[in-house]
Amino acid sequence: xxxxxxxxxxxxxxxxxxxxxxxxxxxxxxxxxxxxxxxxxxxxxxxxxxxxxxxxxxxxxxxxxxxxxxxxxxxxxxxxxxxxxxxxxxxxxxxxxxxxxxxxxxxxxxxxxxxxxxxxxxxxxxxxxxxxxxxxxxxxxxxxxxxxxxxxxxxxxxxxxxxxxxxxxxxxxxxxxxxxxxxxxxxxxxxxxxxxxxxxxxxxxxxxxxxxxxxxxxxxxxxxxxxxxxxxxxxxxxx
Amino acid sequence: xxxxxxxxxxxxxxxxxxxxxxxxxxxxxxxxxxxxxxxxxxxxxxxxxxxxxxxxxxxxxxxxxxxxxxxxxxxxxxxxxxxxxxxxxxxxxxxxxxxxxxxxxxxxxxxxxxxxxxxxxxxxxxxxxxxxxxxxxxxxxxxxxxxxxxxxxxxxxxxxxxxxxxxxxxxxxxxxxxxxxxxxxxxxxxxxxxxxxxxxxxxxxxxxxxxxxxxxxxxxxxxxxxxxxxxxxxxxxxxxxxxx
Numbered sequence: 194x195x196x197x198x199x200x201x202x203x204x205x206x207x208x209x210x211x212x213x214x215x216x217x218x219x220x221x222x223x224x225x226x227x228x229x230x231x232x233x234x235x236x237x238x239x240x241x242x243x244x245x246x247x248x249x250x251x252x253x254x255x256x257x258x259x260x261x262x263x264x265x266x267x268x269x270x271x272x273x274x275x276x277x278x279x280x281x282x283x284x285x286x287x288x289x290x291x292x293x294x295x296x297x298x299x300x301x302x303x304x305x306x307x308x309x310x311x312x313x314x315x316x317x318x319x320x321x322x323x324x325x326x327x328x329x330x331x332x333x334x335x336x337x338x339x340x341x342x343x344x345x346x347x348x349x350x351x352x353x354x355x356x357x358x359x360x361x362x363x364x365x366x367x368x369x370x371x372x373x374x375x376x377x378x379x380x381x382x383x384x385x386x387x388x389x390x391x392x393x394x395x396x397x398x399x400x401x402x403x404x405x406x407x408x409x410x411x412x413x414x415x416x417x418x419x420x421x422x423x424x425x426x427x428x429x430x431x432x
Numbered sequence: 433x434x435x436x437x438x439x440x441x442x443x444x445x446x447x448x449x450x451x452x453x454x455x456x457x458x459x460x461x462x463x464x465x466x467x468x469x470x471x472x473x474x475x476x477x478x479x480x481x482x483x484x485x486x487x488x489x490x491x492x493x494x495x496x497x498x499x500x501x502x503x504x505x506x507x508x509x510x511x512x513x514x515x516x517x518x519x520x521x522x523x524x525x526x527x528x529x530x531x532x533x534x535x536x537x538x539x540x541x542x543x544x545x546x547x548x549x550x551x552x553x554x555x556x557x558x559x560x561x562x563x564x565x566x567x568x569x570x571x572x573x574x575x576x577x578x579x580x581x582x583x584x585x586x587x588x589x590x591x592x593x594x595x596x597x598x599x600x601x602x603x604x605x606x607x608x609x610x611x612x613x614x615x616x617x618x619x620x621x622x623x624x625x626x627x628x629x630x631x632x633x634x635x636x637x638x639x640x641x642x643x644x645x646x647x648x649x650x651x652x653x654x655x656x657x658x659x660x661x662x663x664x665x666x667x668x669x670x671x672x673x674x675x676x
Binding site: 197200204334335336338381391392395399 | 488491493513516517520521523525527528529531532533534536537540541542544545546550553554557571573574575576589590593
């Protein structure tokens with residue numbers, strides 16, 4: 194499954210993997226803001242940004258082809274908006290939209306592929322993201338796999354009884370399965386809560402890892418955020 | 433029903449426990465029960481006979497009328513933190529219990545909730561994982577494990593809180609025969625008093641010093657596992673289908 198691969202990649206030990214999650218989140222934010230606000234000479238800059246990201250992917254020891262392919266998951270969404278721009282007579286804007294979407298997705302993917310989820314959530318918490326939101330994200334990530342497996346088993350059971358053959362019947366069966374899946378997930382949520390309370394949970398997650406933001410992390414933020422920023426300013430001045 | 437022949441004070445003492453669900457279903461209709469130090473008691477009974485409802489009262493997850501004491505502490509709101517440290521509850525589906533992203537973090541969850549520092553909790557979690565033979569997998573994500581391994585980690589997750597009693601709900605569900613054997617060996621080695629809700633008569637025979645049979649929210653029989661299995665025909669070979 195998709196998130197199992199990312200989980201494996203995130204457990205690496207490269208320079209990028211070893212950086213504090215906050216440093217990587219801040220670098221990503223800076224990159225996203227720079228990409229979103231650059232418009233002049235973006236065609237030329239897009240190549241530079243892509244080069245930067247691919248260099249980081251290689252430095253992190255991640256498979257470049259796999260990363261580039263996975264980042265393309267964003268294309269169906271950006272293509273829709275690009276098509277609207279194209280049809281309204283702005284072909285350049287359409288191309289830029291696709292490029293910006295793809296680069297942003299690749300940068301975000303680089304963050305989650307080099308940061309184990311607990312560290313990522315801890316970093317976000319330390320940067321002020323509400324704890325409740327992060328708890329939801331953590332549970333979603335953990336149980337997505339279980340729920341997808343359940344859905345797969347239900348689909349197989351439906352197929353065995355020929356329930357998904359006819360189009361209209363198929364929709365009815367899918368709707369029913371979705372309802373059952375929701376009810377089961379609700380029951381599971383109650384069981385999980387019971388097991389948490391049984392082990393002394395009182396509403397606040399305590400974590401094992403204690404994050405440290407060192408000089409190397411500060412230097413990383415400066416370089417990772419500085420390079421695209423400098424490129425963007427250069428394009429504004431010279432372009 | 434009082435258990436005789438033990439000189440130590442019971443670690444669990446339940447008197448006249450009643451519980452009714454919101455839809456009016458009477459789940460427990462006057463249960464009296466004692467668990468003594470070092471005992472392993474199997475809870476038998478048909479689905480819906482009240483076994484799981486009963487064990488959920490032991491650490492205050494459900495609250496009925498009557499009295500429940502764990503290690504001399506009444507199970508009341510003000511004692512819940514201490515009661516939940518003394519009684520380790522292992523649930524039927526380990527996926528419900530392993531919710532943290534890595535195994536070490538999951539096992540340390542209970543220790544951190546006890547107020548231990550991250551270093552102490554981590555150390556205790558490693559010891560608990562070693563006890564169940566899962567230390568090598570400490571940095572894995574729970575969904576990479578087999579059902580038997582998940583069950584072991586779930587047990588480590590309660591051992592880390594140093595409980596005096598272990599309550600296990602259907603522990604052999606999802607396990608293959610080698611997994612069941614390994615679990616039997618592991619549980620036999622653990623010194624805690626144990627209460628095991630199970631349908632697995634062989635598993636109960638190999639572990640239980642006593643068995644209790646639930647019927648319609650009451651304890652209908654209690655004694656040696658073999659005798660209870662025979663009395664209630666609670667075996668595939670003996671069962672005539674009267675519970676279906």
